[in-house]
Amino acid sequence: MKLVQSLLLGSVAGLTFIAGAQAADLPAKKAAPIDYVRVCSTYGTGFFYIPGTETCLRVGGRVRAEYLYSEPIERTDDAVGFYVRGRVQLDARTATAYGLLRSVVRFEITRRSGTPLNGVDGTITTSPQVAEAFVQFGGLTAGRVISFFSDGDLPTEHFGTLRFDDAPDVDLLAYTFTFGNGFSATLSIEDGLERRQNDFIAGGFAAVPLAFAGQRAPDLVGNLKYEGTWGGAQLSGAVHQIRSVALINPATGPVIFGPGIAGTVPDTDYGFAAAAYLHANLPTIAPGDAMWLAATYTNGALAYMNGGNSALNVDPFNALVVNxxxxxxxxxxxxxxxxxxxxxxxxxxxxFRHYWTPSIRQSVFGSYMRVEYGRGASSVTPAGFVVGLTDFNEWRLGSNIIWSPVSGLDLGLEVIYARVDPRGRVFIPATGLVFGQESGVEGRLRVQRDF
Incomplete structure (x- = not known):
């Protein structure tokens, strides 16, 4: 029996030795390398290194829901409206020997319903768009981004429209010269098609609508800017091309002009705009408090003071008068x-923005706009009504209060009062309406989450 046990143990030991020797001859399988995601703190919170690169990426977004009340004038007007927007944004940054290389893409999908959209009630629209897509390399900026005519550093926090160039996104190609100590200057060529403004009154008997011809030159924009610890200031200017097709109305045939006028093509003209911006931090009142001012003059380029909007009234309450x-x-x-x-x-x-507590803040804001067209833009009917384009002024005053119970979440309520004062009683032949001074109230409830 002992002999059998000795033989079995010896056999097992021999087999184990042989298997071990053969296994030693096989190539060893290495563990797969693990490439951990690293936090990139160079550009602030939320950035991480794209694995295998030295590029830092931040993925962010926004969900915004608004519920709007706009005072109706006629029975056909919608008094309430709904607004929902979803945003996804990617921000990639790489340090190079030539300076920062940055690329940003921001997609937005907006759905609106109710309240006058471009003057039409009962409308539901869904508009996917590339809100921003640009590359920055050193001083070069190319793509779609906030216009350099505007000052994107203003501490504004209003939901509705105010009359200044309120940080619109446009297609552009620009170069920024940095002088140090907070000073910089930018020269930019920007898409003038997005700055065309022609909300003409149909049926006017005096001024004739200008039908824009093709763009031959982009808008030329420049600014001089300063940013410091106390706040900042900016001076901006823009030149805007105005071209007309032949003086013929395709819908009604030749317009009644003076002798020899119909069928001719007016000479190309150029409008311009200038603006000054100022903002100041006011931490002595409360941390985060700030004020801002924007003054604009336009001549033939009125979109530069139209609330950051182009010819389309993208804000439901952007109409110059409620009707x-x-x-x-x-x-x-x-x-x-x-x-x-x-x-x-x-x-x-x-x-002016004030923090009542670290989580509750309030803004008070307003704007005043004066528009003039001069001789030939309007006429007076025998009944004493003004027909055509009339001079007018408009002012807006509003306030909102925002509660941020947790980081990234805003619950806000805003009210804006707007009033338009034309010169004389204005008659609209297309609708038969006659009106003078008009006013309206808008209320918004906003729920917004940024991440």
């Missing part, structure tokens, strides 16, 4: 001479 009776146009055709006549105006806007 849509006044026009905001870059230029019109004088029916006597056939020349392009520019509209001009100026605006001033400002606001």
């Amino acid at each position: 849509g009776g006044l026009g905001l146009v870059d230029a019109f055709i004088n029916p006597i001479t056939g020349d392009i006549k520019r509209g001009h105006g100026w605006s001033i806007a400002g606001g």
Whole structure:
């Protein structure tokens, strides 16, 4: 029995030795390398290194829901509206020997319903868009981003429209010169198609609508800017091309012009705009408190004071009067001479933000706008009504209060009062309406989550 046990143990030991020797001859399988995601603190919170690269990436987004009340004038008007927007944003940054290389893509999908959208009630729209997509390399900026005419550093926090260039996104190609100590200057060529303003009153008997011809030159924009610990200031200027097609109305045939005018093409004209911005931090009142001011003058480029909007009224309450009776146009055709006549105006806007507590803040804001068209833009009927483009002023005053119970969540309520004062009683032939001073109230409830 002992002999059998000795033979079995010896056999097992031998087999184990042979298997071990054979296994030693096989190639060893290495564990797969693990590439951990590293936090990138160079550019602030939320950035991480894309594995295998030295590029830092931040993934962010926003969900915004608004519920709007706009005072109705007629029975057909929608008094309430709904607004929902979803945003996804990617921000990639890489340090290079030539300076920072940055790329940003921001997609937004917006759905609106109710309240007048572009003057139409009962409308539901869904608009996916590339809100921003740009590359920055050193001083170069190319793509779609906030216009350099605007000052994107203003501490504004209003939901509705105010009359200044409120940080619109446009297509551009720009270069920024940095001088140090907070000073910089930028020269930018920007898409003038997004700055065309021609909300003309249909049926006017005096001024003739200008039908824009093709763009031959982009808008030329420049600014001089300073940013410091106390706040900042900026001076901006823009030149805007105005071109008309032949003086023929495709819908009604030749317009009645003076002798020899119909069928001619007016000379190309150029409008311009200038603006000054100022903002100041006020930590002595409360941490986070700030004030801002924006003053704008436009001549033939009225979109530069139209609340950051282009010719389309992207804000439901952006109408100049609640029943849509006044026009905001870059230029019109004088029916006597056939020349392009520019509209001009100026605006001033400002606001103050105060933190009552670290989680509750309030803003008070307002704007005033004056628009003038001059001779040939309007006429007076025998009944004493003004027909055509009339001079007017508009002012807006509002306030909101925002509660942020947790980081990234805003619950806000805002009220804006707007009033338009035209010169005289304005008659709109297309609708048969006659009106004078008009006013309206808008209320918004906003729920917003940023991440």
